[in-house]
Amino acid sequence: MPTGVHLRDARQQLFDAAERVLLRDGPNGLTSRAVTDEAGCAKGVLHRHFADFDAFLAGLVLDRAARLEAQAGALRESAGTGTVAANLTEALTTLFGPIPMAIIPLITFRDELRARLRQARPGGGMAILSEATTAISAYLADERDRGRIAADADLDSLTLSLVGGGHLLFADRDSGPPEAAAVSRFVTSVID
Structure with missing residues (x-):
């Protein structure tokens, strides 16, 4: 996955990608790799904005x-x-x-x-x-x-x-x- 892809609002794009994965694959399919692949970014982007995947999920739930x-x-x-x-x-x-x-x-x-x-x-x-x-x-x-x-x-x-x-x-x-x-x-x- 390319590392130089710029995301305008990375958090929101990651949340939107997680939503799509969740709807398509269910909770078991929701992994950090699935989210970043769906968002079209490197896995490190998620970890730059969130301490870990559970912190990301908590952010997603609170946002929704x-x-x-x-x-x-x-x-x-x-x-x-x-x-x-x-x-x-x-x-x-x-x-x-x-x-x-x-x-x-x-x-x-x-x-x-x-x-x-x-x-x-x-x-x-x-x-x-x-x-x-x-x-x-x-x-x-x-x-x-x-x-x-x-x-x-x-x-x-x-x-x-x-x-x-x-x-x-x-x-x-x-x-x-x-x-x-x-x-x-x-x-x-x-x-x-």
């Missing part, structure tokens, strides 16, 4: 979790518009899209990655699932404040049901994401 936080803002802005079920259906489809669903097993099966994420994000919770939980909970509270969800609704239980059930709906990577109608049926049954 931050993107979900931005998407959570869009969900909160939708409060009071459309229907609650439609907004939640769209949110689950976004929050449990291909990248987040590929990252979750990566976190689950790499002990060192989980340890680094706990250091970077004290307070518990699994990156990606924490962002989804926070987003859904805040949205439900906003809708309750607008009277579109019952005042006595147990938001914690609704949130856990939506996030846990949503995760299960989207977890089977081989068959692709569920149909929008299936997600809508699920959301409607939970919030009714």
Whole structure:
């Protein structure tokens, strides 16, 4: 691999390459060599920007979790518009899209990655699932404040049901994401 290839934003290009490898080959295929080959750079580029591969993976997860936080803002802005079920259906489809669903097993099966994420994000919770939980909970509270969800609704239980059930709906990577109608049926049954 050539060593003189200049990368404009090396970190972002490496993260994007890791995303492609993760989607194509799954968590087991995500190696430093696979990432740098995909990015078209020498392996040393990754190690110039990150102490080791687990530091790189922690950076990747935190970067993608931050993107979900931005998407959570869009969900909160939708409060009071459309229907609650439609907004939640769209949110689950976004929050449990291909990248987040590929990252979750990566976190689950790499002990060192989980340890680094706990250091970077004290307070518990699994990156990606924490962002989804926070987003859904805040949205439900906003809708309750607008009277579109019952005042006595147990938001914690609704949130856990939506996030846990949503995760299960989207977890089977081989068959692709569920149909929008299936997600809508699920959301409607939970919030009714």
